[in-house]
Amino acid sequence: MLxxxxxxxxxxxxxxxxxxxxxxxxxxxxxxxxxxxxVELARRLESDGFHVDRHDFLDLLPARLGKLLSAAxxxxxxxxxxxxxxxxxxTERSGRPGPVARALFRSAERRTLQAIAPGTRAVVSTYPGxxxxxxxxxLRGLLTVPVITYLTDFSVHPLWIAPGVDVHLAAxxxxxxxxxxxxAASVTVTRPLVGALFAPATELRRREARARFGLPGESALxxxxxxxxxxxxxxxxxxxxxxxxxxxxxxxCGRNQALAERLREAGVEHVFGWVEDMPAxxxxxxxxxxxxxxxxxxxxxxAGLPVASYRCIPGHGRTNAAALEEAGLAAWIRDPAxxxxxxxxxxxxxxxxxxxxxxxxxxxxxxxxAQAIAEAAGNPTAPPRVPAPRRSAGTAPRRTVRLGIPAMAxxxxxxxxxGIGAPLAEAYGDSPAHFAALTHLLDGDRR
Numbered sequence: 421m422l423x424x425x426x427x428x429x430x431x432x433x434x435x436x437x438x439x440x441x442x443x444x445x446x447x448x449x450x451x452x453x454x455x456x457x458x459v460e461l462a463r464r465l466e467s468d469g470f471h472v473d474r475h476d477f478l479d480l481l482p483a484r485l486g487k488l489l490s491a492a493x494x495x496x497x498x499x500x501x502x503x504x505x506x507x508x509x510x511t512e513r514s515g516r517p518g519p520v521a522r523a524l525f526r527s528a529e530r531r532t533l534q535a536i537a538p539g540t541r542a543v544v545s546t547y548p549g550x551x552x553x554x555x556x557x558x559l560r561g562l563l564t565v566p567v568i569t570y571l572t573d574f575s576v577h578p579l580w581i582a583p584g585v586d587v588h589l590a591a592x593x594x595x596x597x598x599x600x601x602x603x604a605a606s607v608t609v610t611r612p613l614v615g616a617l618f619a620p621a622t623e624l625r626r627r628e629a630r631a632r633f634g635l636p637g638e639s640a641l642x643x644x645x646x647x648x649x650x651x652x653x654x655x656x657x658x659x660x661x662x663x664x665x666x667x668x669x670x671x672x673c674g675r676n677q678a679l680a681e682r683l684r685e686a687g688v689e690h691v692f693g694w695v696e697d698m699p700a701x702x703x704x705x706x707x708x709x710x711x712x713x714x715x716x717x718x719x720x721x722x723a724g725l726p727v728a729s730y731r732c733i734p735g736h737g738r739t740n741a742a743a744l745e746e747a748g749l750a751a752w753i754r755d756p757a758x759x760x761x762x763x764x765x766x767x768x769x770x771x772x773x774x775x776x777x778x779x780x781x782x783x784x785x786x787x788x789x790a791q792a793i794a795e796a797a798g799n800p801t802a803p804p805r806v807p808a809p810r811r812s813a814g815t816a817p818r819r820t821v822r823l824g825i826p827a828m829a830x831x832x833x834x835x836x837x838x839g840i841g842a843p844l845a846e847a848y849g850d851s852p853a854h855f856a857a858l859t860h861l862l863d864g865d866r867r
Contacts, residue, residue: 440539441470443797446532446554448477448547452648452674453714457546457572460613464790470797473537477550480531481524517552517579525552533562541797542566548579555582566796570613570789571595574713574747575739578602587796589789591718591782594747611788612718620724620780621703629704635670635690640767642667643705643725645716646733648694650676652711653731658688661709664760667767670705672698699723707766710750713740717750721779726766728753748778 443465447458455476462472478487517525532553536543542565545551557563566586573580574591576598581588588604590596591612599607621629630637642661646652650673661669670690673680683691695701698719702708708720708727713736720727727750729741744750751771753762766772 440541442473442537442539442541443470443793444473444475444536444540444543446475446477446480446535446543446545446547446550448550450478450547453572454547456715457570457613460615461544461546461570461789461793464788465793468790468794470794473535473540475535477528477547480528480535482527482531521579525549525556528553529557529562533557536563540565542568542793544568544570544793546570546572548577551585552579552582555584557584558586559584568793568796571599572715573736573740574717575736575743576602577736577739587792589792592747592749594743598743608792609785610792611785612721612782613789614715614719614722615699617699618702618719618722619699625703629700633692633701633704635704636668640667640707641670641705642707642709642763643702644669644671644709646674646711647714647716648674650674650679652733652737654679655682655686657709657711657731658683659686660756660759661763662688664763666760666763667707670701672701707763707772712737713744713750717744721749722783724776724780726772726775727751727779728762728766730759749775751775
């Protein structure tokens with residue numbers, strides 16, 4: 421059923437007698453995981469005969485604030501990770517966006533509606549901020565087609581769960597359970613979204629990949645990754661893997677060329693920047709060591725690699741490590757003393773075999789996310805009902821926050837990775853009181 425956008429009120433309206441197979445996907449170019457999931461999902465939907473429009477949530481924010489969002493998140497993770505950890509923990513405790521975050525999300529609504537073309541049958545979010553905006557539009561009746569959130573993280577931060585979203589898709593029962601516990605209206609477990617080329621390697625493919633990348637033919641290889649930005653304690657991790665003697669480190673630095681140069685200067689022999697053919701490089705490796713728990717971990721499961729979480733980045737890196745450990749999919753190495761023994765177990769003992777089997781089992785599910793989205797698109801329903809929050813006697817009603825551009829810039833800096841992180845430790849480093857006050861605001865605390 422086609423829908424048209426009414427310029428008078430921005431609502432999407434059905435056009436009688438028309439049919440369409442158009443899906444809109446909104447991701448965010450914050451790192452590579454959200455976009456990576458969107459690209460693979462679009463490929464699968466298009467192969468099923470859908471027309472897919474993809475949009476970057478950063479482009480839907482006003483006054484070009486999307487660029488600030490991405491730069492702020494990157495700056496915080498590289499220069500002030502403790503600040504990101506603090507904000508992540510504060511918003512996780514509150515369980516909902518604070519007034520600043522809500523104001524930021526509201527500012528993206530108009531452009532989001534304009535980005536949804538007539539004929540759209542469903543809208544999919546692979547980024548928490550986009551899900552918050554779409555859910556709000558759905559609840560108010562401005563968006564009349566189903567909204568689906570694909571959870572790209574293995575742990576579920578509260579901002580992933582937005583009232584009004586019709587369906588949440590998870591790659592495993594652990595994140596599915598977390599989503600339900602946080603109040604998600606509907607949760608479905610589907611196969612993970614990874615490229616079709618990620619698959620267990622034959623011995624011939626393994627030898628060919630090692631020769632292609634100039635890697636040792638016989639040594640055990642630990643593929644060390646840290647996302648497209650190459651953030652975290654990569655230099656320490658590479659040195660410690662090498663010193664453990666359990667494996668030779670093969671480090672992928674993403675687009676962090678400075679990190680690659682430092683590692684080479686430190687004597688790390690096998691260092692790569694951005695790698696276009698990650699399926700081939702994974703086929704050359706024996707174990708994956710990661711610090712964020714995002715898309716690369718799922719790709720490693722598909723490739724039949726055991727996975728270890730080590731020196732995880734703050735916030736979602738640590739919560740993802742805990743969720744992967746709970747699922748029995750990845751060992752979380754919390755202490756450098758355990759690095760060598762755990763890597764040895766993953767390489768040579770039944771622990772690694774069990775993890776490989778559990779990882780591959782994820783991809784044996786018959787139902788994939790594209791099928792779930794197609795089903796939602798073919799069965800439009802009213803938005804899920806959400807009970808109004810109760811207010812105790814004497815509690816003042818929630819105030820509306822109106823932000824100008826300077827304040828909005830601060831809001832962007834406060835909502836940056838999962839819609840929550842920012843370089844606040846830098847911006848407010850000379851004033852701990854201001855930092856604490858802004859943290860309380862994000863937490864919904866008016867003290």
